[in-house]
Amino acid sequence: MILKAKERGDAGQLARYLLAMRDNEHVELHEVSGFVSDDLIEAFSEADAIAKGTRCKNYLFSMSLNPPEGADVPTKVFEQAADQIGKKLGLDNQPRAIVFHEKDGRRHAHVVWSRIDTERMRAINLPHYKSKLKDVSRELYLEHGWDMPRGLQDRRLRDPLNFSREEWQQAKRVGLDPREIKSVFRQCWEVSDNRASFEQALKERGFWLARGDRRGFVAVDYLGEVYSLSRYTGMKAKELEARLGDRDQLTSVDIVKAEIAKGMSRKLEAFAVEARRDAKQRFAMIDFRRTEMVARHADERTNLGRRHEKRWVAEAKERSQRLPRGFSGIWHRLTGQYAKIKAQNEQETLQAWQRDRAEKDTLIFRQLEERQVLQRDVKKQRAIVRGELMQLRKDVANYEEGKAFDREREKAEEERRRQRSPQKPRLDR
Numbered sequence: 254m255i256l257k258a259k260e261r262g263d264a265g266q267l268a269r270y271l272l273a274m275r276d277n278e279h280v281e282l283h284e285v286s287g288f289v290s291d292d293l294i295e296a297f298s299e300a301d302a303i304a305k306g307t308r309c310k311n312y313l314f315s316m317s318l319n320p321p322e323g324a325d326v327p328t329k330v331f332e333q334a335a336d337q338i339g340k341k342l343g344l345d346n347q348p349r350a351i352v353f354h355e356k357d358g359r360r361h362a363h364v365v366w367s368r369i370d371t372e373r374m375r376a377i378n379l380p381h382y383k384s385k386l387k388d389v390s391r392e393l394y395l396e397h398g399w400d401m402p403r404g405l406q407d408r409r410l411r412d413p414l415n416f417s418r419e420e421w422q423q424a425k426r427v428g429l430d431p432r433e434i435k436s437v438f439r440q441c442w443e444v445s446d447n448r449a450s451f452e453q454a455l456k457e458r459g460f461w462l463a464r465g466d467r468r469g470f471v472a473v474d475y476l477g478e479v480y481s482l483s484r485y486t487g488m489k490a491k492e493l494e495a496r497l498g499d500r501d502q503l504t505s506v507d508i509v510k511a512e513i514a515k516g517m518s519r520k521l522e523a524f525a526v527e528a529r530r531d532a533k534q535r536f537a538m539i540d541f542r543r544t545e546m547v548a549r550h551a552d553e554r555t556n557l558g559r560r561h562e563k564r565w566v567a568e569a570k571e572r573s574q575r576l577p578r579g580f581s582g583i584w585h586r587l588t589g590q591y592a593k594i595k596a597q598n599e600q601e602t603l604q605a606w607q608r609d610r611a612e613k614d615t616l617i618f619r620q621l622e623e624r625q626v627l628q629r630d631v632k633k634q635r636a637i638v639r640g641e642l643m644q645l646r647k648d649v650a651n652y653e654e655g656k657a658f659d660r661e662r663e664k665a666e667e668e669r670r671r672q673r674s675p676q677k678p679r680l681d682r
Contacts, residue, residue: 254318254319254320254321254326254334254390254393254394254397254399255318255319255390255402256316256317256318256319256338256386256387256389256390257316257317257319258314258315258316258317258382258383258386259314259315259316260311260313260314260315260368260379261311261313261314261315262301262304262310262311262312262313264297264298264300264301264312264313265294265297265298265301267297267313267315267365268293268294268296268297269294271293271350271352271354271363271365272293272294272352276356277354277355277356278355278356278357278543278547278550278624279353279354279355279547279550279551279554280352280353280354280355281352281353282350282352283328283351283352283353283362284332284349284350284351285350286348286349286350287347287348287349287367288300288348288350288367293350293352296348296350297313297350297365300312300313300348300367300369303367303369303371304367304369304376306374307369307374307375307376309368309369309375309376311368311376312367312368312369312376313365313366313367313368314342314344314365314366314367314368314379314382315363315364315365316338316363316364316365316386317361317362317363317364318331318334318335318361318362318363318364319359319361320359320360320361320399321399321400322359323625324397324399325618325621325622326360326397327614328353328610328613328614329610330397331351331353331362332351334389334393335349335351335362335364337389337392337393338364338386338389339366341385341386341388341389342377342379342382342385343377343379344366344368344377344379347366347367347368347370347377348366348367349364349365349366349367350364350365351363351364352365355617355621355624357624357628357631358621358622358624358625358626358627358628359621359625359628360617360621434480434485435485437458437460438455438460438472438480438482438485438486439485439486439487440454441454441455441458441460441486442486442488445496446496447496448462448496448497448498451496451497455472457647458643458646458647459474459475459643459646459647460472460473460474460480460646461473461474461509461512461513462497462503463479463503463504463505463506463508463509464500464501464503464504464505464506465479465481465500465506466506469481469482469483469490469493469500470482470483470490470493470494470497470500470503471506472485473506473509473510473513474646475513475646477510477513479506525642528638528641528642532634532637532638532641535634536631536634539627539630539631539634542627543627546623546624546627550620550623550624553616553620554613554616554617557612557613557616561609561612561613564605564609565605565609568601568605569602572598572601572602573598575594575597575598576591576594576595576598
C-alpha cells in the first residue's frame with residue numbers, strides 16, 4: 254500500500270476536496286471520530302478553531318492509502334493501516350477522519366488527523382514521518398503478500414525514467430507517454446555511432462535533428478515540439494558533441510520547423526484528424542458505459558443501505574422485546590437473567606454490524622471488479638491511440654524522407670560541387 258502524506262492547514266478546502274464528486278465516481282465518509290460533530294466540514298472547522306489557540310499553521314496531517322492495482326482490500330484493512338500509522342507517528346489518540354474515494358476501478362482512502370494536542374495546546378511533532386511511513390508501507394506489502402514496488406525494496410531499484418514537470422506537460426501536449434518518447438531517443442542513440450546514423454534513426458521515427466537556441470542539440474517532431482537531446486537521451490553535452498560534431502553545423506530549429514511544415518501533406522494531416530476523431534468517438538462510448546455503471550453502482554449501494562437499515566430496525570425491535578418489563582423485569586434482574594439477555598443482545602448487535610459491513614464490502618468488491626474490466630478496455634484503447642500516433646510519425650518521416658529535404662540536399666550538393674570545381678583565373682584589365 255503506497256502511503257503519501259503531508260502536513261497542511263486550510264481545513265475547509267480539504268474537507269470540500271475530500272467530499273467532492275467531481276473527480277471521483279464514489280465518495281464515502283467512513284469515519285469521523287474524536288470531534289464533537291459527525292459532519293466532516295464542521296469537524297474540520299473545529300480543528301481550525303482549536304489551532305487558532307496555537308501558533309501552528311499546518312495543524313492537520315493528511316495522507317492517502319493506495320492499495321496495489323487489482324487488490325481487493327477490505328475496509329477493516331484500511332482501518333488497521335490507519336491505526337498502525339497513527340501509532341507509528343504518535344497520532345493514535347488524536348481526532349481523525351477517513352474518507353473513501355473510488356475512481357477507474359480502484360478504491361483508496363484518505364485519512365486526516367488533527368495534530369493539536371488539546372491538553373497541552375501544542376502541535377504534535379512528526380519528525381522523519383516519510384521514512385516511518387515507508388517502513389509501514391513495506392510492512393503492509395509483506396503482511397498481505399502484495400508484490401512490492403522495486404523502488405520500495407531498495408532506493409537503487411527506483412524507476413530510472415523519472416520526469417520533470419516540464420517533460421510531462423510537453424508529452425501530454427503531444428499525446429504520448431513521456432516514457433515512450435524517452436525510450437525512442439535512447440534507442441536511436443544506442444543503434445547509432447555517428448551523426449548520420451543517429452539522424453537517420455531519428456527520422457525513421459518522425460524526429461529531425463536541429464540546433465537549439467540554448468539547449469544545444471535538440472530534435473523536432475512533426476508537431477513542432479522541441480526536445481533536448483541531453484535530457485531525453487541522458488547523455489552529457491560532451492558526449493553529444495563527440496558523436497554529433499559541432500552543433501553550429503546543424504540547421505536551426507526555426508528552419509527545421511519551416512521545412513517540416515512545408516513537407517506536411519494534406520493527406521497526412523487528414524489522417525491525424527481522422528485518428529483523433531475515431532479515438533474521441535471510442536472514448537465517448539466508453540465514457541457513456543462508465544457513467545451508466547457509476548449510476549447503477551450507486552443505486553445498488555443505496556438499495557443495500559436501505560435493506561440494512563430496515564433489517565437493523567427489525568432486529569433491534571426483536572432484541573428489545575426479549576428484555577422483560579415491569580415486575581417480571583425486576584425478578585429477572587434479581588436472578589441475573591436480565592444481564593444475560595442484555596449481553597446476548599449486545600453480542601448479536603456486534604455480529605449484525607459486522608455482517609452488514611461484510612455484505613457492503615462484498616458488493617463494493619464486485620463493483621470494483623466490474624469497473625476494472627471497463628478500465629482494462631480504457632487502457633487498451635489508449636494503447637491503440639498511442640500506436641496510431643506513433644505510426645503516423647513514421648508515415649510522416651517516410652513521406653518527408655522522399656520529398657521534404659530533397660531541395661536542401663540538392664542545394665548542399667550543388668555547393669559542394671561548386672567548391673570542388675577549379676576557379677578560372679581573373680584577367681586584369
